[in-house]
Amino acid sequence: MTMTPEQASWFSETFGRLVANVEQVLLGKTFVIRLGFTSLLTGGHLLLEDFPGTGKTSLARAIAQTVKGTTSRLQFTPDLLPGDITGVSIYDQRSGSFEFHRGPVFATIVLADEINRASPKTQSALLEVMEEGRVSVDGVSHSVGSPFMVIATQNPIEQAGTYRLPEAQLDRFLIKTSIGYPDHAATLRILENSDVSAHQRAVPSIVPTEVLLTMMQLARSVHVDPSVNDYVSRLVDATRSAVEVRLGVSVRGALALIRTAKTLAAANGRHYVTPDDIKVLAEPVLAHRLLLDAEAEFDGVTAASVIAQILLETPPPSDRQPG
Template sequence: MTMTPEQAGWFSDNFTRLVANVETVLLGKTFVIRLGFTALFSEGHLLLEDFPGTGKTSFARAIAQSVDGTSNRVQFTPDLLPGDITGVSIYDQRSGAFEFHRGPIFANVVLADEINRASPKTQSALLEVMEEGTVTVDGVTHPVGAPFMVIATQNPIEQAGTYRLPEAQLDRFIMKTSIGYPDHSSTLRILEGAGTRAHDVTVPAIASAEVINEMARLARTVHVDPTINDYVSRLVDATRSADEVRLGASVRGALALVRTAKTLAASNGRHYVIPDDVKALAEPVLAHRLVLDPEAEFDGVTGTSIISQLLIETPPPSDRQAV
């Protein structure tokens, strides 16, 4: 079943209200907020690489409050253990059996703060839950429920005591972006509210978890023309043959680009994807999946610059089939 124009309008209205709600907390960052909700409705996860004090925690909390859901924050440190995230089984002497105690990963929105400070063993505890939405402890699988989203952060400046995220972990983030510093007018509005502490600010719930799940289901039904799939395939193939790239985008990356393009189309009130949807999301979806040649990195080449160049070199489809 394909999304109808009426359903696209309903999706767009709810999406706009959710974005406006979070923007009361994260001033002047409409594009980033839209990316966050696009990741949520695409049933994916978001990686924020940004400096301290840019509102990453407030962003995650506001998304959770907007969808009338639960949120947890986990501060990643070198001594953090996998069980500190997923939960552990503890022996109950009264019942004579092990009882599972859920960890902070069991929430609708989980903020993994400074994720690259934990050891690779602890980071790997997120692989299953981010891909399958379940946690397996002592051979027993526990679903985390829906909606479910991980918003992870890392500081691009401090490298001491950090562990670089492995490619398999990066590939599980549907997008990577940054919030950045606010502009002058937004900064003035923030300073006017300096008397209120950030964690005291709350936003009203706009939609229930059931509505969020229905919107995610509808996003999957947005029409994608075969020419759009061909365009995505050519873009991904181009990342694998670029001279500066040692490892290009995976098939998971191509699927992520199509899924997010569907959500972006619906958020704009369309029941079909256009090439501009793919262009708008190519950098946040694909750039972090590229493994660059060391010499290219030394010369200052980035995944973002490569994707920007490939978008110029790869022609989009000029027409589409009837919906």
């Protein structure tokens, strides 16, 4: 069943309230917050590559508080073990059986800080939970529940002692973006409230997780015209044939772009996707899925610039028919 215009209007109004609530903590970063909620309502995960002190932890905590969910933080280090993430089974002498103790991954919003500092084995344990939505320990499966989103961070400055996420694992993240430093006006507002630390700031809960699940279901029902599907297919094909690219966007990436575009369309009060939705999301959804040629990287070519060029060269459909 396709979303109705009335449902799209309600979705947009609720989405706007969620974003405005988080913006009380993360000033002047409306687009990043919208991407965060777009990822959450699409059922995906968010990768932030940013400098320390830009508000990554505050973003995760504020999103969890807004949706009446739980939040946990994992500081990734080289000695972190998979069991430190997923949880372990401990033998109880009184009952004579093993009892499962849940790890920090059992939360609505999980902040995986500096994910590239942990070993590949530990990284894969988290990425398995992200893909499957459950943890298997000693042959027993434990669901992490829904909604569930991982916000992982990487520090682009300090690369010593890090383990770069392989392209196949980067592909598991729905969106990759950065928060960046606030502008002058936002910085002044932050400094005016310097007597309150970021950890002491709390935002009110706007909606329960049940409403969030309803929004996720509605987002999946947004209409996508065949011409928009064709546009996405042509964009993806262009990434595979670009001379600067060694590995283009997979089918998973194309599906991710369509699904996030559905959520963004609903957030904008529409029950159908337009080519403009695709254009807005192309870089944050597709850029991290590209593997550039080494010579192109040496020449300063970036994945974002490749996506921008492809958008310029690939004509969007002229027919925009709402469902």
